[in-house]
Amino acid sequence: MKKVSIIGSTGSIGCQALDVAYNNPDKIKIVGLSAGKNIELLIKQVKEFQPKVVSVSSVEHAGLLQKEFGASKGIDIYHGSEGLLAVAGCEDADIVLTAVTGTVGLAPTLKAIESGKDLALANKETLVAAGPLVMAEAGARGVKIYPVDSEHSAIWQCLNGEDTKALSRLILTASGGPFRNLPQKEMDAITPEQALKHPNWNMGSKITIDSATLMNKGLEVIEARWLFDVDFDKVDVLVHPQSIVHSMVEFIDGSVMAHLGIPDMRIPIQYALSNPHRWPNNLPKLDLMQVAHLTFERPDLDRFPCLKLAYQAGRIGGTMPAVLNAANEVAVERFLRKEIAFTDIPKTVSRVMEKHQRVASPTLEDILQADRWAREAAYQF
Template sequence: MKRLSILGSTGSIGTSALDIVRMHPDRFRVKALTAANNIDCFAKQIDEFEPELVSVFDEAKALELSRALTGKCRPEILFGEAGYSEAASYHGSDMVLLAMVGAAGLKPALCAIEAKKQIALANKETLVMAGEIVMAKAMENGVSILPVDSEHSAIYQCLKGNQKKDLKTIFLTASGGPFREKPFQAFKEITLKDALNHPTWNMGHKITIDSATLMNKGLEIIEAVHLFDVTPDQIQVLVHPQSIIHSMVGYKDGSILAQMGCPDMKGAIAYALSEPDRIELQMDFPDFTALHCLAFEKPDTQRFPSLLFAIEACRQKGTLPAVMNAANEVAVNAFLQKRIGFLDIFKLISKTMELHTRIDNPDLSGIIEADGWARDKVQSLI
């Protein structure tokens, strides 16, 4: 039986992971859970799965949670950054599912690695900000990092049983988001409701906006570079509106392997939790006769410059990826709060990256300092 710590259990990845635990109680046991602010949902999860340790955003939320618990389970309740780190390194767990959103996942990830926990990584910002540091620490501690993003899970699966030296190109697929066919001149009219209406995937708000701007794919380029030890030039982004092919790997002999499935994150989550086994999820296969075709397009980087931002950050390295990520997080949050327009997201990221003085080979404190600088800069620009 695998003992799990799930960081970010009330988000879309976390709730899907708990669905899988619910399906397979003989394979998984929840030992620690964390959430931020959704206390009602979190209390229900605790009552059902009975973890030994939990953590929330701050002390006020911890008090609220203690009052909300109605079941017999009375776990240790922690809060803040220290609480998340404790859950990530909890002695009772074998594997940590990092499903927290944004830069907040970096320090818990490093704590989990130091504690030699196997990691199922859904928090792509961890590798975007500090990929060199994280992967080096994982190697040093003998920790395996299993990707949970559907695209990176697909790549991981397509690489299994093959030799890394034979890899030529990674084909990273993107749905194209809700504005794939929208004329650029109409972008200024995009509303929050429009941007949250993803055509194929059901995800949390932040990642849904990232998909609408294609920043999600930009972050995934950087993540793939670190996970699979490739260069940005070895990655080709393909817009695939049907979201059936989750990604592909091309080999030097011209062969291409694709991983396919319905657009549901449970498949990628379950594979990370159970690898090398595959477990029953009662999921349907795509209806290929109804699809008629699987289409592919080049991404439009003029309408969606996020891909160019990410490629530039990936090539320059240093503190620039962390700055780009932080600028995006603040800009997306401002858009979610209706403080800025959709096009302002691109403008704020571009301006912040332009104003940043990049530092090469930063340590962790340098990355965190750059992250804070970028957040303050975007707020001042807003």
């Protein structure tokens, strides 16, 4: 029985993780849930899974939970940043799934590591902003980090049992998003409604916009560098519109291992929780005859400069990846509010990166300060 805490239970990944838990009641026990403002959904989740620790963003919502469940239910209710840390450090948890987006996931991730909990990591921004710190802390405490992103889960599975010295390169696949074939001159007119229509995946709004700009793939490149301890020159990206090959690993003898499957996040979520075992499920199986064709192409870095910016930030290192991530979060938020154009997202990120004075070997406080500075600079731009 795996005892699991979920940071971000009402988001896309959190809901799909709870679907996995619901279908495996003899294998998974939910002991902690944290959410933001979707109090109605959280109440339903608490009733269904009866966790021991629950957290929400505001004191008002915590009061609603207290009124709904009270002390008689044996549920500890928290709110705000203290609540995130309480769920992440829940004494009963064996593993913590971080399923929030953005650097809000950094503090609970570090708290889970400090508490000796293994991690199922769906919050890529944590490793983008603070990869060296997070991996060093996990290594020092013997904490295992299991990737949940479909691409990193694919690489993890392809490398299982292999000698990493025989690794030649990692190949991350990208769907290309909804604008893969859109003429560049039409990209200024892209609306949030259009950008939120991902052709293959069901994801939250921020990740969906990042997929449309290819920033999501750039963040995954930086995440892969830290998860698998490889140089950026050994991480490539290929556009694969069918989203059937989730990623590949090339070895020094020329062999290439690929992980294939239907585009459904419940599969990598389940594997992160079930590892080293595999559990059956009721999801559709991959029918290659129905797929028929698998195609690959190089990403167009002129039309999608966010991917190029991510490589640049990763290679510069220090506080620059945190600045890339923070500026992008602000730009995406403003695009969703229709305050800037789709093509202003990479322009904003690029301008903020140009202004940043990098700290080469940052502490956690340096990273948080760079994050705050980048957000303010992005708003000003």
